[in-house]
Amino acid sequence: MTDSMTFRSDCPVASALDLVGDRWTLVIVRDMIFGAATFGDFARGAERIPRNILANRLRRMTVAGLVRQEKYQARPDRFRYLLTAKGADLLPVVQALSLWSAAHLGHVYPPPDALLQAQPADLMPGKPDA
Amino acid sequence: MTDSMTFRSDCPVASALDLVGDRWTLVIVRDMIFGAATFGDFARGAERIPRNILANRLRRMTVAGLVRQEKYQARPDRFRYLLTAKGADLLPVVQALSLWSAAHLGHVYPPPDALLQAQPADLMPGKPDA
DNA sequence: TCCACTCGGTTGCAAAATGAAACTGACGGG
DNA sequence: CCCGTCAGTTTCATTTTGCAACCGAGTGGA
Structure with a gap:
């Protein structure tokens, strides 16, 4: 703490939005839910997030404790970005957003089952697939 | 149509965020859930949303179909802003955000029962309080 | 009539955030 | 040596934010 x-x-609603209330943070969480982990993974996502914004968001999410870095290579240091419990618990938010879009936005593709059936615990490392 | x-x-997640992915829109929805309806109601909210941003958001939300205007006075025309079905269906998103905050952010007050137990249908006009 | 006040915005402006694009540094391969 | 990849950083123009002041149409006294 001493954040x-x-x-x-x-307010719990306003406070959550202070952390994830922007157009990119939850897109990054979505990509992590589907297994993306490296800077390049996120940068290659469908929405083409600008690289400077991506670097900034990964930093904020790390500071906020939504994500942690795991070094997968040294010289130069390179990191995998992994959801913490706090970050994984955003899953219901992402699910609710995607269900809302499916119900009200005509142009979207249906939320994949992998998203709707996931649970926060599935998203945390240490537990590979069953 | 021809939006x-x-x-x-x-992507349903990214598309939802294109509409509500900012720091104010869902705060306005939250206030509506608790009965706020006029420009002044929202402006007086705890987070002190700037009036120009508020006007801008109410306009976008109206265009997006999340909200509709109901005239409650003429000369000068004044409107109440009411959730549409599309807007009311954001309730699960707001609930998920507040539960997440309650679980992970130490400083927030607990989500009121009125919020957690609400259902989208409760939020639409035509049904005054029971 | 004059003054104060409310309500629902709009306007001006400075500061901050965003985004496109180029650049960097440390490798690895051939 | 040259090319390519990966993970960022830097630069800079454009948008968005947010503070604060202003405005028009009315209402309520005194």
Whole structure:
């Protein structure tokens, strides 16, 4: 703690949005849910997130404790970005968003079963697939 | 129809974020869930949303079909902003965000029961309080 | 009539965030 | 040596944010 993070209020809704209320953060979480982990994985996503924004978001998410870095190579240091429990628990938010889109936005493809049936615990490393 | 709205991709997650992926839109939805309806109601909310941003968001939400205007006075025309079915269906998203905050952010107050037990249908006008 | 006040915005402006694109540094392969 | 990959960083123009002041149409006294 002593995050230095400031929240607009003590409201749980507003506070959550202070952390994930932007157009990219949950897109990165979505990619992680589907197995993306490296900088390049995210940069290659369908929405073409700008690389500077991506670097910035990964930094904020790490500071916020949504994500942790795991070094997979040294010289130069390279990291895999993995969801923490805090980050994995955003799964219901992502699921709710995708169900809403499926119900109300005509142009989207249906949320994959892998997304709808996932559970936060599935998203954390240490437990490979069953 | 012919929304002029452009989405980054056909992904349901990214598309939902194209509409509600900012720090204010879902705060306004939250206030509506608790009965706020007029411009002044929203402006007086705890987070002190700037009035120009508020006007802009209410316009976008109206265009996006999340909200509709109901005139409650003429000369000068004044409107109540009410959730449509599309907007009310964002309730699960708001609920998921508040549960996440309750679980992971120490400083927030607990989500009110009124929020957690609400259902989208409760939020639509025509049904005054029981 | 004059003054104060409310409500629902709009406007101006500075600061911050975004995004496109080029650049960097440390490798690895041939 | 040259090319390519990976993971960022830098530069810079464009947008978006947010503060604060202003405005028009009315209402309520005194």
